[in-house]
Amino acid sequence: MSNTDYKEKQGVTIDRILVAALEVFSESGLEGARIDEIAKRAGINKAMLYYHIGGKEALYSEVIHQIIHHAAESITKNIKEATTPEEKLVTYIRNIAGIVEENPKIPKLILREMISGGKNYTESAVQDIIRILKIVSGILQEGSDKGVFIETIPVIIHMMTLGVFGFLSISGPLRERFAFPKGIKVPDARIAVEEFEKLVLRSIQQERKE
Amino acid sequence: MSNTDYKEKQGVTIDRILVAALEVFSESGLEGARIDEIAKRAGINKAMLYYHIGGKEALYSEVIHQIIHHAAESITKNIKEATTPEEKLVTYIRNIAGIVEENPKIPKLILREMISGGKNYTESAVQDIIRILKIVSGILQEGSDKGVFIETIPVIIHMMTLGVFGFLSISGPLRERFAFPKGIKVPDARIAVEEFEKLVLRSIQQERKE
Amino acid sequence: MSNTDYKEKQGVTIDRILVAALEVFSESGLEGARIDEIAKRAGINKAMLYYHIGGKEALYSEVIHQIIHHAAESITKNIKEATTPEEKLVTYIRNIAGIVEENPKIPKLILREMISGGKNYTESAVQDIIRILKIVSGILQEGSDKGVFIETIPVIIHMMTLGVFGFLSISGPLRERFAFPKGIKVPDARIAVEEFEKLVLRSIQQERKE
Amino acid sequence: MSNTDYKEKQGVTIDRILVAALEVFSESGLEGARIDEIAKRAGINKAMLYYHIGGKEALYSEVIHQIIHHAAESITKNIKEATTPEEKLVTYIRNIAGIVEENPKIPKLILREMISGGKNYTESAVQDIIRILKIVSGILQEGSDKGVFIETIPVIIHMMTLGVFGFLSISGPLRERFAFPKGIKVPDARIAVEEFEKLVLRSIQQERKE
DNA sequence: AATGAATGAGTATTCATTCAT
C-alpha cells in the first residue's frame, strides 16, 4: 500500500465520520447526539473517532465549518456565471435552496447552531459567513447602483432566504405527521423557489416608469 | 389566608416552573436542559416539579403549549380590531414581531422544536398552530377576493414572517460576538418590522391600474 | 356521633390500611411496596397512614403480627376439638392449608419475611410462632407416647407443611403463565391437602404389627 | 498475555458480577438490591456492569438463569450414576440439598422469585425447570412401573423437597436470632437430609408383602 | 490504526416522610 493510499484511507475514514456526525447532530443537536451513535453509523470504533478528530465539540465544529465553507465556495463560484443583478440574486437564492434541498440535514444543523448563539463557530466559519453576506450585499448594491433595485438592507434579504428555505425544509416532517385541513397548502420545493424569487424581486425592484 | 389565596399559591408555583423552564429550554434545548437548573431558577425543590408537572418531557410540552396558545389567542384578538386586509396583515406581522421582541426565549424554543420535527407538540398545540395558519389564510383570501392582494400561498407568508423575526432575534448574540465589517448593517427591531411590512405588502399588493 | 362510633371509625380506617398493606406488601415485598399505593388502595390520604400507623416498617410489622397471631389463635382453638393425635395432626395441617387457601397473599408475605431472616418480626410475633411450634411438638409427642407415631422432629413436619402449601400457593401464577408439558400435573388445593395428609401420616405412623 | 487469557479476563469480570449479584439479590431481593452495592462487591466500576450485562433486571434474570441451569445440569449428570429408582430419588434429594447447603444464597433467591410469580424467568430458565420436573417425574414413574413406589404426584415431591431444604436454609438466621425454648430442636443439615430421605421413601414405597 | 474494556462525573426520577393549613 502506497503512502498516498494510506492517506486516502484516512481521508475516507474522516469523511465517513463527518457524514455520520452531520446526520446525528442534525437529528439530535449537540447535546442530544451520542458519540456511540456517530461511531456506529460511521462504521468505526468509538476510540478511533477520538484518535482522528478529538472529541465531541471538535467534531461538531468541524461539521459546521465544512458546511459553511462549502456553501461559501459554491455561491462564490456560481455567482460568477451570472451577469445582471437580477440573475445574480436568483443564482444566490437557488444556491441556498439547492444546498438545503440536496441535504435537509444541513438547515437543521445550521439553525440549531444559530439558536445557540453560534457558540461553536470557528473563526474560519465566521469568515465564510461574512463572505456570503458580502456577496449578497454586493449584488444589492450593484442593483441599486444600476437603478434596478431599490435600496434595502442585505441582511434582511439573506435572512428571509435562509428563513424561508430553512423553514420549508424543517417543517416537512410536521406537515406529514399532522394532516393540515384543506385550504392550507404547503408548496413543494420547486414551486417554493419560484414563488420566493418572484416575491423577492417584486419587493426590491424599482417600479418601472413608462 | 383565604381559599383563593391558597389556590393562587399553587398556580404561582406552576407559573414559576414554567417561566424557568422556558428560560432553560430555550437556552439549552430539551436534551441540554437540566431539571436541577430549572428547579433552582424556579426556586423550588426538584421533586415539586415532578409533583406538579410530571417529568422533563411533560414540562417541555407544556411550555410549548402555553407559548403557542398565547400567540393564537393574542393574534385572534388583535386581528378583530383591524378592518382592511392590509391592516389585518400588518397587525398579524406586528403581533408575531411583538411576541418575539417581548421574549427572545420564545423564538429559540419554537425553532428548536420545529427542527426536531414537532415531536413534542401536544394535540392542542397543533390545533393552535392550525388556528394561526387559518387566520393568515383568511386575511390573504379576503385581500384576494377584494382585489387588493394577488393570489399567494399563505404558508409562505407565515414562514417568511416567522423566519425573519425568528432569525433577527436569534442572530442577535452572533452579531454581538463577531463584529461584522462595515457595510453590513443589521436593522434594529423597529426598523426591521417596518421594512418587512413594506416588503411583504409590496410583494402581494395588486398593482393599481389608473 | 358517639365516642364509640368514633373509635369504630378509626378501627375501620386502620383495618382498611392493614388490608391494603397486606395486598401490596405481598405483591411487592417490603422494599418494593409503595406507601402511595397502600394509601390509595386503602382509600385514604397518605399522611393519614402516618398519623394512624407511623411509617412503612411499623406498618409491615403490624401486618405480619396480625397474620401470625390469627394463625396461632385459629390453630389453638381448632385443635381442641380433635381427640386423637392423628386427628390433631390433620386438623393442624388443614388449618395451615385453610389459611393459605383463604388468602394467598399470606403465604407470600410470610415467605418473604422468612427469607429476609425475620428482621421484622416483633417479639409478640415470635411468641406466636413458638406457640404454633409447641402445638405441633405436643401433637407428635402425644402420638409418640401413645405408640401411634414414630419419634420425629416436629420442626421438619412444620416446615414440610408450610413448604408444601406455601409452594403450592405461590407457584400458581407460574403454572398458569408457562404451560407445562403433559405428564406433569399439579394438583388442585383440595387434592393436595388429602395427598399431603396421607403422605405425612404414612411417614410417621408406627407400622402396626398384627 | 495470550489471547485465551484475554478472553478469560472478560469471563472473570462477568463471573465476579454474577457472584456479587447473587449475594446482594438474595439478601435484598430485586427491588431492595442496590446496583452500587453489587458493583462494589464485584470490585468493578458501576458502568462496567451496564456495559457487560445491561441493567438491573437483566442481571437478575441472568443470575436466576445460571442457578437453575447449573441445578438442571448437575441433577441430570448425577442421576445417571444411580440405578434403582430409590437410588435415583435419593440422588435427586441429595442434589437439591447439596446445592442449597453449598450456597444458602440460592434458596433465598429462588424462593423470592417464585413468590413474585416467576416474572423474571427467562425462557431458558423455564426450560430448565421443566427439565428438572421431568427427571423427578421419570424417577417416580419408573418406580411405579417396577412396583417399588406407589403412584403419586411428582410436583408434590418436588415441592416438598424444595420446601424442606429451602425452609431449613432460610429459617437458619431466625433460629439464631430468637433462641427457641428447649424441646424444639431444628436438625442440622446432614440429619435433615437423612430424615427427609427416610420420610419420603416411607411415604411412597409399596408395602412389601411377604 | 484499531479495539474492547474501564471510569467518573453526571442526570432524571422516585419515594418515605413531614409540614402547613
Next chain:
DNA sequence: CATGAATGAATACTCATTCAT
C-alpha cells in the same frame, strides 16, 4: 381527622472520554 404541598436523600442508568493491548 384530613389534605395538598414540600423536601432530601437516594438510585438506576448514561455518556464523553481514556486506557491497555
